[in-house]
Amino acid sequence: MVTVSTLKLDKRTYHHGDLRAALIDAGLAGLESTGPERISLRELARTVGVSPTAVYRHFPDKQALLAALGCEALRMLGEAQREASERAGGGIEGFGATGRAYVRFALSHPGLFRLAIAHGPAAVDLASEDDEASRLLVAYAAELTDGSPEAVRRLSLQAWSVAHGLAMLMLDGRLPPDDAIIDEVISERTLFPRPPGASP
Amino acid sequence: MVTVSTLKLDKRTYHHGDLRAALIDAGLAGLESTGPERISLRELARTVGVSPTAVYRHFPDKQALLAALGCEALRMLGEAQREASERAGGGIEGFGATGRAYVRFALSHPGLFRLAIAHGPAAVDLASEDDEASRLLVAYAAELTDGSPEAVRRLSLQAWSVAHGLAMLMLDGRLPPDDAIIDEVISERTLFPRPPGASP
DNA sequence: TCGGCTATGGTAACAGTGTCAACATTGAAA
DNA sequence: TTTCAATGTTGACACTGTTACCATAGCCGA
Numbered sequence: 001m002v003t004v005s006t007l008k009l010d011k012r013t014y015h016h017g018d019l020r021a022a023l024i025d026a027g028l029a030g031l032e033s034t035g036p037e038r039i040s041l042r043e044l045a046r047t048v049g050v051s052p053t054a055v056y057r058h059f060p061d062k063q064a065l066l067a068a069l070g071c072e073a074l075r076m077l078g079e080a081q082r083e084a085s086e087r088a089g090g091g092i093e094g095f096g097a098t099g100r101a102y103v104r105f106a107l108s109h110p111g112l113f114r115l116a117i118a119h120g121p122a123a124v125d126l127a128s129e130d131d132e133a134s135r136l137l138v139a140y141a142a143e144l145t146d147g148s149p150e151a152v153r154r155l156s157l158q159a160w161s162v163a164h165g166l167a168m169l170m171l172d173g174r175l176p177p178d179d180a181i182i183d184e185v186i187s188e189r190t191l192f193p194r195p196p197g198a199s200p
Numbered sequence: 201m202v203t204v205s206t207l208k209l210d211k212r213t214y215h216h217g218d219l220r221a222a223l224i225d226a227g228l229a230g231l232e233s234t235g236p237e238r239i240s241l242r243e244l245a246r247t248v249g250v251s252p253t254a255v256y257r258h259f260p261d262k263q264a265l266l267a268a269l270g271c272e273a274l275r276m277l278g279e280a281q282r283e284a285s286e287r288a289g290g291g292i293e294g295f296g297a298t299g300r301a302y303v304r305f306a307l308s309h310p311g312l313f314r315l316a317i318a319h320g321p322a323a324v325d326l327a328s329e330d331d332e333a334s335r336l337l338v339a340y341a342a343e344l345t346d347g348s349p350e351a352v353r354r355l356s357l358q359a360w361s362v363a364h365g366l367a368m369l370m371l372d373g374r375l376p377p378d379d380a381i382i383d384e385v386i387s388e389r390t391l392f393p394r395p396p397g398a399s400p
Numbered sequence: 401t402c403g404g405c406t407a408t409g410g411t412a413a414c415a416g417t418g419t420c421a422a423c424a425t426t427g428a429a430a
Numbered sequence: 431t432t433t434c435a436a437t438g439t440t441g442a443c444a445c446t447g448t449t450a451c452c453a454t455a456g457c458c459g460a
Contacts, residue, residue, distance in 0.1 A: 015426060015437060037237055041418065054438050062418065122373040157375070157385045162358065165365025173322040185357045215408055215455065241447065251410050262447065
């Protein structure tokens with residue numbers, strides 16, 4: 001959260017104070033209850049108590065607003081994953097835990113998750129990303145392989161794909177959002193049967 | 201394709217002939233060039249040469265229209281996978297081929313793919329689905345495991361998740377839509393190192 | 401053959417959206 | 431204190447999905 005939620009001053013002030021932060025806060029709140037497609041620029045402005053076009057003083061576009069929300073959502077996702085990783089104590093269990101946290105975050109915050117993925121900054125190289133989620137991923141992949149770039153890359157991509165695919169399939173209703181399925185699919189034991197790095 | 205594309209009769213006829221099929225055809229054509237959220241009911245009606253509200257004689261909703269398009273798209277996806285499977289000659293290579301075909305279909309028909317997943321019929325149990333894609337998946341999973349329900353289930357879910365995750369990450373710009381990455385991620389050799397069913 | 405009924409199409413309108421141009425207000429710097 | 435850039439507002443435009451109501455046409459029975 002941005003913790004600037006009480007910035008909606010009373011109406012007597014012509015200027016708002018920090019409209020940008022208020023809009024992002026309202027957007028994050030709205031994303032908790034509906035999907036990204038259904039949040040409206042005008043309604044956001046309404047809840048903040050401002051005219052629709054005032055938004056354009058802070059974001060050139062609706063897309064830009066969504067992108068800002070996406071960045072914040074991505075940060076929250078990474079934070080959830082880091083907590084899960086620390087709780088699991090690192091190692092291969094930590095790796096699995098971050099994957100399961102990825103899916104659980106998607107299920108409990110569908111709007112935020114969708115926006116984090118769909119409207120985040122376009123990624124070029126996974127290794128050079130600067131968000132916490134990506135950092136965690138490649139760090140674990142390096143730890144659990146021989147460290148060669150190819151191995152790190154492959155494990156990162158495969159792990160991310162599994163977690164993301166499961167999350168999206170559940171969000172889109174193609175698979176039931178069942179906790180047991182998460183544990184079944186994202187399992188260090190069955191997914192990567194020979195712990196990488198153990199044997200050459 | 202539905203192969204009813206020339207049904208847009210000239211304007212002198214008050215009734216259209218087969219408006220429903222024409223709408224679906226136009227929708228599929230539109231999905232080839234843009235995403236599902238950007239196709240407009242009114243524009244679809246316009247390209248077919250009919251008033252906006254005529255659509256409501258054949259679909260109760262825009263959602264219903266999208267659902268119909270999603271079913272058709274899902275059929276096309278399954279067909280692409282079956283072709284790839286047959287070309288690879290079955291077995292574990294066929295399994296990998298269907299996975300790669302899944303991702304390639306997503307990349308070459310993003311709109312169709314998104315709609316096939318997002319607006320298809322809500323799935324309850326993977327084993328009881330009646331679309332070709334699901335059938336292929338569980339058939340391969342049964343062939344490549346000992347056939348126990350748990351093993352079949354797990355392999356199905358993991359394989360689907362990997363393919364779907366990779367496809368979505370590429371479609372959403374989080375990973376470059378690189379053919380080499382597809383081969384790298386969806387590889388029978390690295391993803392399922394011990395061919396299931398070989399050793400107990 | 402004819403009359404009516406139903407399937408299918410059209411018109412007008414409503415509320416809502418994102419966005420632009422032009423105008424208004426404010427706080428702070430010169 | 432004056433001016434100016436930052437910020438907010440009003441009004442409008444084109445577009446959307448949807449509804450209520452009206453129009454046409456082709457088929458079915460008398």
